[in-house]
Amino acid sequence: MEWTDEIISRLQTLWQEGLSTAEIGRQLSITKNAVVGKAHRLGLPPRPSPIRATAKPRKDAATEAAAAPVADETVTVAPAAPQTAPVSEVKPSVAAAPAAPVAAEPVAPPVSRPEPVEKPAASASSAVPDNAAPAASKPSPTRKPAEAKTMSPDLMLRPLLRPLTTETSPRRGPACCWPNGDPGTPGFHFCGAKPVPGKPYCAEHCAIAYVKLRDRRESVG
DNA sequence: CCCTGATTCGC
DNA sequence: GCGAATCAGG
Numbered sequence: 001m002e003w004t005d006e007i008i009s010r011l012q013t014l015w016q017e018g019l020s021t022a023e024i025g026r027q028l029s030i031t032k033n034a035v036v037g038k039a040h041r042l043g044l045p046p047r048p049s050p051i052r053a054t055a056k057p058r059k060d061a062a063t064e065a066a067a068a069p070v071a072d073e074t075v076t077v078a079p080a081a082p083q084t085a086p087v088s089e090v091k092p093s094v095a096a097a098p099a100a101p102v103a104a105e106p107v108a109p110p111v112s113r114p115e116p117v118e119k120p121a122a123s124a125s126s127a128v129p130d131n132a133a134p135a136a137s138k139p140s141p142t143r144k145p146a147e148a149k150t151m152s153p154d155l156m157l158r159p160l161l162r163p164l165t166t167e168t169s170p171r172r173g174p175a176c177c178w179p180n181g182d183p184g185t186p187g188f189h190f191c192g193a194k195p196v197p198g199k200p201y202c203a204e205h206c207a208i209a210y211v212k213l214r215d216r217r218e219s220v221g
Numbered sequence: 222c223c224c225t226g227a228t229t230c231g232c
Numbered sequence: 233g234c235g236a237a238t239c240a241g242g
Binding site for chain 1: 225226227228
Binding site for chain 1: 233234237239241
């Protein structure tokens with residue numbers, strides 16, 4: 001696997017979007033294992049794990065005993081689950097666009113919307129993202145500040161300060177919101193080209209972003 | 222069974 | 233460094 005700068009950027013973006021590892025893998029045409037492995041190596045913030053942090057019967061019991069002289073229950077990990085649910089489960093048409101394709105404002109990065117969504121990824125089928133719902137527009141402070149530092153503060157605040165009323169404004173044409181560059185870095189920007197009607201991306205990026213439902217799952221490799 | 226993410230370890 | 237295999241919870 002050749003981890004180009006482009007691919008890594010997309011991985012980081014999608015990861016921050018809160019998409020599942022499998023979903024990211026589908027969009028990148030790689031396995032979820034590759035996604036998780038790479039994310040781990042990149043030091044991306046861990047997602048709320050469905051399993052306990054303590055489980056490693058991989059080594060021999062001897063090694064485990066030697067290396068892990070666990071004394072008490074003091075080892076507690078306390079995940080403090082952010083509960084960030086993916087916006088994914090992509091119907092063919094809606095797919096996993098960045099969480100906030102405001103249709104006209106490339107200024108607001110899709111990255112910075114840690115909005116808690118209470119919807120299981122795999123089972124829910126209603127494809128409408130609840131981005132527009134101001135019900136819970138409260139930034140979840142569960143993530144450590146150290147991890148959020150990858151993005152400039154103003155970039156984080158911008159979407160929160162924006163009333164999302166620009167949707168219907170025809171003044172600026174819709175713009176492809178395919179991310180270019182690393183989110184949080186000065187050079188980060190969106191494609192901006194004219195998107196396919198009904199899609200958040202231009203035709204070029206649509207071809208990349210949307211995958212056939214048939215090919216879903218990890219049978220890529 | 223399906224999904225999920227984390228870790229390990231041979232390459 | 234990479235990622236398949238594996239683990240483990242929902």
